Amino acid sequence: MTPRRAADRDDVSAPKLDVTLRNATSGTLGESGPDVWYCYDGDVVEQDHGDALSPRARSVRLPLTAATYGHAATLAFFDNLLLESDTRSELARVNQRDSADVSGLLGRVGAECAGAVSIRPLGAPAPATDTYRQFSQLEIDALFDERHGERFLQAIMDSQQVMSGVQRKLVFRSHADTWYLPLSGAASTHIVKRSSGRYDGLVANELACSPIAGRL
Numbered sequence: 001m002t003p004r005r006a007a008d009r010d011d012v013s014a015p016k017l018d019v020t021l022r023n024a025t026s027g028t029l030g031e032s033g034p035d036v037w038y039c040y041d042g043d044v045v046e047q048d049h050g051d052a053l054s055p056r057a058r059s060v061r062l063p064l065t066a067a068t069y070g071h072a073a074t075l076a077f078f079d080n081l082l083l084e085s086d087t088r089s090e091l092a093r094v095n096q097r098d099s100a101d102v103s104g105l106l107g108r109v110g111a112e113c114a115g116a117v118s119i120r121p122l123g124a125p126a127p128a129t130d131t132y133r134q135f136s137q138l139e140i141d142a143l144f145d146e147r148h149g150e151r152f153l154q155a156i157m158d159s160q161q162v163m164s165g166v167q168r169k170l171v172f173r174s175h176a177d178t179w180y181l182p183l184s185g186a187a188s189t190h191i192v193k194r195s196s197g198r199y200d201g202l203v204a205n206e207l208a209c210s211p212i213a214g215r216l
Contacts, residue, residue, distance in 0.1 A: 035071035111160035111185030130186035169193035
């Protein structure tokens with residue numbers, strides 16, 4: 001898709017969220033009415049000399065350019081960072097936002113996204129040190145056992161993490177046989193999820209697929 005320049009309709013004078021890749025400034029995500037837009041940081045574009053296939057590009061749909069991307073191209077990447085289904089609706093309700101408010105939800109829980117992307121409110125620095133909250137195995141089990149998921153949702157907001165997909169999942173850090181919930185986007189080591197009535201056999205399926213993926 002051809003990126004739309006800022007002059008077309010998007011107000012880029014009031015950016016909303018900083019987007020970083022591997023802890024380095026990447027660009028800005030913002031909104032204009034119900035639409036979202038994305039623009040790369042000028043220094044990134046200049047340093048990569050307009051290389052559309054730069055490893056600092058967000059995706060193949062968002063090649064590196066000085067132009068501002070409009071709603072459709074921006075949404076295709078950033079909406080897919082968010083979780084889906086009932087958990088997304090609950091996250092929106094608790095934060096008094098619409099479930100379609102991509103920038104609003106990512107600004108709340110985007111500090112740890114799947115992959116190397118982090119999204120924070122404009123000008124908000126990442127914590128100087130990683131912090132964690134210790135969890136026992138029973139406490140982790142309880143997060144996934146709750147019917148309505150209040151504690152699960154609170155863990156998402158405390159850790160500011162968002163793992164895309166339909167089934168519930170959280171990232172944790174495992175160290176010395178102890179589990180820790182990363183807070184405010186701290187580094188993690190494991191993705192934890194469980195089978196449920198809706199996704200029966202999930203654990204067995206992933207156990208089978210992981211070695212296959214490893215061989216590939």
